[in-house]
Amino acid sequence: MRFSKSILVVLAWLCVSGWGCSQEQQQAQVPCFFIFGDSLVDNGNNNGMLTLARANYRPYGIDFPQGSTGRFTNGRTFVDVLAQLLGLPTYIPPYARTRGRALLRGVNYASGASGIRDETGNNLGAHTSMNQQVFNFADTVQQMRRFFRGDINLLNTYLSKCIIYSGLGSNDYLNNYFMTDFYSTSSQYTPKAYASVLIQDYTRQLTQIYQLGARKVIVTAVGQIGCIPYQLARYNGNNSRCNEDINKAIVLFNSELKKLVTRFNSGQLPGAKFVFLDSYQSTVDLYQKGRSYGFEVLDKGCCGVGRNNGQITCLPLQQPCEDRSKYLFWDAFHPTEAANIIFGKAAYSSNTQSYTYPINIEQLAML
Numbered sequence: 454m455r456f457s458k459s460i461l462v463v464l465a466w467l468c469v470s471g472w473g474c475s476q477e478q479q480q481a482q483v484p485c486f487f488i489f490g491d492s493l494v495d496n497g498n499n500n501g502m503l504t505l506a507r508a509n510y511r512p513y514g515i516d517f518p519q520g521s522t523g524r525f526t527n528g529r530t531f532v533d534v535l536a537q538l539l540g541l542p543t544y545i546p547p548y549a550r551t552r553g554r555a556l557l558r559g560v561n562y563a564s565g566a567s568g569i570r571d572e573t574g575n576n577l578g579a580h581t582s583m584n585q586q587v588f589n590f591a592d593t594v595q596q597m598r599r600f601f602r603g604d605i606n607l608l609n610t611y612l613s614k615c616i617i618y619s620g621l622g623s624n625d626y627l628n629n630y631f632m633t634d635f636y637s638t639s640s641q642y643t644p645k646a647y648a649s650v651l652i653q654d655y656t657r658q659l660t661q662i663y664q665l666g667a668r669k670v671i672v673t674a675v676g677q678i679g680c681i682p683y684q685l686a687r688y689n690g691n692n693s694r695c696n697e698d699i700n701k702a703i704v705l706f707n708s709e710l711k712k713l714v715t716r717f718n719s720g721q722l723p724g725a726k727f728v729f730l731d732s733y734q735s736t737v738d739l740y741q742k743g744r745s746y747g748f749e750v751l752d753k754g755c756c757g758v759g760r761n762n763g764q765i766t767c768l769p770l771q772q773p774c775e776d777r778s779k780y781l782f783w784d785a786f787h788p789t790e791a792a793n794i795i796f797g798k799a800a801y802s803s804n805t806q807s808y809t810y811p812i813n814i815e816q817l818a819m820l
Contacts, residue, residue: 481540482818483616485559486532487593487667488545489586490620492565493787494532497523497547499565504578506565512756512773516790523547525565526783527755527773528790532561532618534797539616539818548589556593557600559615562586568625569655576628576635583621583654587661594665612666613724616818619659620673620732622706625651627678627786631699644702652709659713663722669817671728671800672714674707676736682754682763683785707733711810718811728817729810730800739781739795746795748781755780755789 488494492506500509500523507523508514514521516528524530529537533544545561564581566574574580581589594612601608629636630647638647659672678684679700688696714729743751754762756773763785767773774780783789788796803813 481542482815483539483541483614483669484611485557485615486536486539486541486545486618487559487590487615488532488561488563488618489583489590489662490532490563490618490673491567491624492525492563493623494530494561494618494620495523495525495547495563495565496530496533496544496561498549498561498563498581499523499579500547501549502579504566504580506574506577506580508565508767510769512767512771515773516777525787526790526793527777529793531620531788531793531796531800532563534794535618535801535814538797538801538814548593552596554600556597557611560590560593562589563620566624566628567621568623568629569621569651569658570625570629572636573625573629576632583658587658587665590662591665609666613668615667615669616814617662617667617670618673619662619670620730621655622651622675622703622710623678626675626699626702626706627683630702645705648702648706648709651706652713655710656713659717660722663717663725668725669820670717670725671730671814671817672710673730674710674732674734675703676732677740678703680736680740680752681786682752682757682761682782684763685752686760686763686785703733707731714810726812726817726820728812728814730814731808731810732796734807735796735799739792743781747778748791749779750774751781753780754782754784757784761785 499507508525509521509523511521514524517524536544545559548560548562551560566577566580567582568574569583571582571584598608630638633639642650677700679697680695684696711729714727717725717727740751752761755777756767756771757763758765766784777789778791780789781792799808801814803809
């Protein structure tokens, strides 16, 4: 077992208090896993919302055992892969339908179209912004207190061993800053100023998560979204060219986010350990070396409509490509399960700080 003596005491107390711990749960590397994010890791929170950002229909989930759960890919998401690598017995359920003792194992708050800013994603309809996701986490922590008989120290000891994942920012660019016909942010801020504003808000949100008990936190950079099929279809007729204006703006945000992680780890948030996950570098590498991983199609969605299958996402009951393992992208925006598996394994056990800084996720779990 990986758990420290203190957390084993907590788990033993929970088991005899009626939680009902299976051998699998006791063998997991962490007791729970909480997830904040957008459609890259949403697993059903948007299903009941009035929004275009929904994926609870086929062909989404075509390769997932439970079918179309609301995951924006054909199978497992990045955090599904990570949950398995962490030895967790089940995938983390969505907050929208999780209450009671199940909260102790972790919850997924992610919501398609959401961002760091509240207005991000409004063009697509309802969603749960990062501010609301943090509020939902506070509600979860409050509900969890009753399982610890109100002992806040015991609850904090438990939460300090949980892994927290936060991946936001993509929509703050795709469905805000670079959507000039709907949002005015690009006329209000230079790319550098906008990155600073996002980091300011994100600093507050991550600090609130820390104040609620989080100590082991993964924060994810924004990937190379100037090269996704949606951008290739929208801005270029030449399939091999990316939108470098977006990529350059993303690099500014990612650079500031990594500095924020360094500040958090340098005593700004005592007792916390943050890991910066460089999704930009990992997507660049996979895009450039995709064929060595078995990918044959790097610039088109497996399903979708229009140029690069990137102008409209997968339509209900649309027939996707036959061999999903050959495609890097599932639709206009999201990677396939095959790509998520590669990303997950790299983040979990990377031996280079070019992907995970200052340590990898396996090492974070062992702390």
